[in-house]
Amino acid sequence: YNKVIVDGVPVNDPGGTFDFGTVPLFEADRIEFLRGAESTLYGSDAMTSVVQVWSRTGSTEIPELRFGADAGNYGTENGYASLSGANGRFDYSVFGNQFNTNGSGRNDDYSNSLEGANLGAKLNDWASVRLRVRHDNSVAGVQNEWNFNGNVLLPPDRDQRARQNNLLSSLELDIKGPSNWQHRFTGFEHVTHRTNIDSVNDQQSATLDPDMFPFHAIADLNRAGFEYQGSYVERSWAQTTFGYYGEDENGFVGDINFG
Numbered sequence: 001y002n003k004v005i006v007d008g009v010p011v012n013d014p015g016g017t018f019d020f021g022t023v024p025l026f027e028a029d030r031i032e033f034l035r036g037a038e039s040t041l042y043g044s045d046a047m048t049s050v051v052q053v054w055s056r057t058g059s060t061e062i063p064e065l066r067f068g069a070d071a072g073n074y075g076t077e078n079g080y081a082s083l084s085g086a087n088g089r090f091d092y093s094v095f096g097n098q099f100n101t102n103g104s105g106r107n108d109d110y111s112n113s114l115e116g117a118n119l120g121a122k123l124n125d126w127a128s129v130r131l132r133v134r135h136d137n138s139v140a141g142v143q144n145e146w147n148f149n150g151n152v153l154l155p156p157d158r159d160q161r162a163r164q165n166n167l168l169s170s171l172e173l174d175i176k177g178p179s180n181w182q183h184r185f186t187g188f189e190h191v192t193h194r195t196n197i198d199s200v201n202d203q204q205s206a207t208l209d210p211d212m213f214p215f216h217a218i219a220d221l222n223r224a225g226f227e228y229q230g231s232y233v234e235r236s237w238a239q240t241t242f243g244y245y246g247e248d249e250n251g252f253v254g255d256i257n258f259g
Helices: none
Strands: 002-006 028-035 049-055 064-072 076-087 090-101 110-122 127-141 161-176 181-198 215-235 238-255
Touching: none
Parallel strands: 002 049
Antiparallel strands: 028 049, 064 076, 076 090, 090 110, 110 127, 127 161, 161 181, 181 215, 215 238
16 A cells, blocks of 8 residues: 655556565665655555655756776675766756676575666746656576575575566656646656566475476566646645546466466
8 A cells, every 4th residue: 555656657566566676776866755645646546655766867067977886795796877967958867777696595696787867858937848767677586485484494496587677757747837836747657577487397395385386477567647736826835736647557467387
C-alpha cells in the first residue's frame, strides 16, 4: 500500500510490491517520504505512504562534469559520470553509473548499470517543459535458501540468475496563470522486463527443495498514464488543488517452460 514514484513515474508492480535494490541512486537530487494516506493527490494505490525519488537538475552556467571510480574487496567496482548545466532557457543533466561485484560466495555476483537524463526548457515566462528518462539493467546470482536463518539446509544454487531491465520516461508541461492558477500536465510510461531462470536440475537436492527444478519465470510489465493537476491560490494561507489521473497497466507473468 506504499506508492513508489521515480522522476514522476509510478514504478510499483501490479499489486503494489517493489524492489528498492534495483534503483541506483546516483545523481538522485532528493528522496521524499510522505506518511499517511495520500490517495487524493497520488492515486488510489497511495493508501499508506508515498516514496519519491527525483533526479538532479542542471543549474550551473558553466557545464559541470563529474566522474570517478572506486573499488574494493570481492571484485567490487563502481564507476560514474555526469554532465549538467544551464544555458539561457535550457537546463540539462545526463548521467551514468556502473556497479559490479563478485560477492562473497558461490553464484553471489551482482551487476547494475544506470543511464539517465533530465532535460528542461522554459518556453516563455509562463510555460516550461521537462523530459526525464531513466534506464537501469541489473543481473544477480541467486543462491536460494541454502543458508536459512543460519541453518545450512542446501548447497548454494550454482546457476540460478535474476535479471531486470527497467525503462521509465515522463514529459511534463507546467503553466503558470492566468492570475493565481497553476497547471501541470504529465504523460509517463514505465516498462519492466524481469527474468528468473534456473536451467540446471540439481537432482541431488530436488527432493528437499522444489525450487531446485529448472524454471524460467518472466514478468513483462507496462504502465502508462496521463495526469493533470491544477492549483488555485486564493490567499497566502489557502490553496485549492484538483486534478485527473488516468492509467493503463498490463503485462504477462508466468513460466515459459509451462506455456
